[in-house]
Amino acid sequence: MNQEIERVKVLIVGSGPAGYTAAIYASRAGLEPILYTGGQPGGQLTITTDVENYPGYPDGIMGPEMMEDFRKQAERFGTKVRYGMVTGVDFSQKPHVVTVDDQVTVHADTVIISTGASAKWLGLDSETRLNGKGVSACAVCDGFFFRGQDVAIVGAGDTACEEASYLANICSKVYMIVRRDEMRASQIMQNRVMNNPKIEILWNTETDEILGEDEVNGVRVYNNVTQEKKELKISGFFVAIGHQPNTEVFKDFIHMDEAGYIKTIPGSTKTNVEGVFACGDAQDHIYRQAVTAAGTGCMAALDAERYLAAMENH
Numbered sequence: 001m002n003q004e005i006e007r008v009k010v011l012i013v014g015s016g017p018a019g020y021t022a023a024i025y026a027s028r029a030g031l032e033p034i035l036y037t038g039g040q041p042g043g044q045l046t047i048t049t050d051v052e053n054y055p056g057y058p059d060g061i062m063g064p065e066m067m068e069d070f071r072k073q074a075e076r077f078g079t080k081v082r083y084g085m086v087t088g089v090d091f092s093q094k095p096h097v098v099t100v101d102d103q104v105t106v107h108a109d110t111v112i113i114s115t116g117a118s119a120k121w122l123g124l125d126s127e128t129r130l131n132g133k134g135v136s137a138c139a140v141c142d143g144f145f146f147r148g149q150d151v152a153i154v155g156a157g158d159t160a161c162e163e164a165s166y167l168a169n170i171c172s173k174v175y176m177i178v179r180r181d182e183m184r185a186s187q188i189m190q191n192r193v194m195n196n197p198k199i200e201i202l203w204n205t206e207t208d209e210i211l212g213e214d215e216v217n218g219v220r221v222y223n224n225v226t227q228e229k230k231e232l233k234i235s236g237f238f239v240a241i242g243h244q245p246n247t248e249v250f251k252d253f254i255h256m257d258e259a260g261y262i263k264t265i266p267g268s269t270k271t272n273v274e275g276v277f278a279c280g281d282a283q284d285h286i287y288r289q290a291v292t293a294a295g296t297g298c299m300a301a302l303d304a305e306r307y308l309a310a311m312e313n314h
């Protein structure tokens with residue numbers, strides 16, 4: 001096999017808001033970064049429509065268009081954006097060794113991991129078909145589109161409770177679909193949803209089908225004990241059953257929590273490996289927003305720059 005080996009100062013893995021922001025800062029600092037896009041160029045926002053909460057766009061912007069702007073801004077300062085998936089790493093040596101698409105080897109003084117996280121879905125055809133047309137995995141992002149309307153949310157963990165409470169502040173009614181007769185969430189979060197008059201919890205309930213042609217107008221659920229089915233009239237359907245960080249490829253070298261989120265030293269983007277930094281949703285299970293991802297992307301580039309400067313001074 002033909003092996004190319006390239007040496008870079010900064011290698012950025014991932015092309016969401018975190019990766020492109022890191023690229024803007026690193027390229028403006030003269031570090032000539034290379035960024036690999038992975039299988040979803042532009043990241044999670046490319047699968048959504050209106051983004052209304054990213055500062056600087058007073059009229060909102062379509063997610064794919066916004067990510068095109070990010071890419072152009074990174075390229076303007078010399079970032080080399082390449083299509084490719086990081087398939088292997090060896091962080092035990094310096095420079096760090098990164099393999100792309102099982103064939104290209106890159107030697108990098110610093111690596112910025114910005115591989116994001118993917119929402120877990122129920123796996124229904126109607127859920128895929130209506131994604132972005134009333135089906136969402138992010139209440140903070142999309143709840144506002146359903147203000148004053150009835151919605152449903154699936155999930156029983158802390159995040160589901162948090163999102164149900166968030167939706168209850170905006171929507172007229174929130175059905176919370178819970179598969180078992182109890183929740184995984186902490187007691188304090190359960191109390192919050194149980195005591196909220198706008199939230200109705202449907203225990204032992206699962207989703208049969210999300211209804212609607214071009215937009216959600218209902219959901220058919222069934223009780224998994226009695227098998228009884230019923231339809232609820234809703235216009236938004238939220239899935240809050242967890243996220244999977246895209247960090248598997250780094251697991252032999254980088255410290256992560258049990259869910260696979262990368263652990264960083266608080267107040268920085270430093271990981272346990274010198275010269276490897278993590279930003280965006282890959283290391284954040286709490287905020288998961290484009291603006292916070294971009295913020296930590298900026299931090300990662302500055303951390304990498306300082307690390308490189310310190311290396312040169314030795």
Ligand SMILES: Cc1cc2nc3c(=O)[nH]c(=O)nc-3n(C[C@H](O)[C@H](O)[C@H](O)COP(=O)(O)OP(=O)(O)OC[C@H]3O[C@@H](n4cnc5c(N)ncnc54)[C@H](O)[C@@H]3O)c2cc1C
Nearest residue numbers: 014015016017018038040043044086116141280281288290
């Ligand atoms: C439907 C939807 C709507 C949303 N709406 C909003 C909103 O309105 N406002 C808001 O602020 N947030 C919104 N979010 C959340 C927001 O999209 C994320 O918080 C943000 O995209 C995280 O940015 P990121 O750069 O960390 O990762 P991501 O955007 O997830 O990007 C990860 C990148 O890493 C790449 N990658 C993964 N693995 C590899 C690999 N092995 N090698 C190379 N590349 C790899 C992927 O291809 C991708 O480019 C929404 C999310 C979803 C799913």
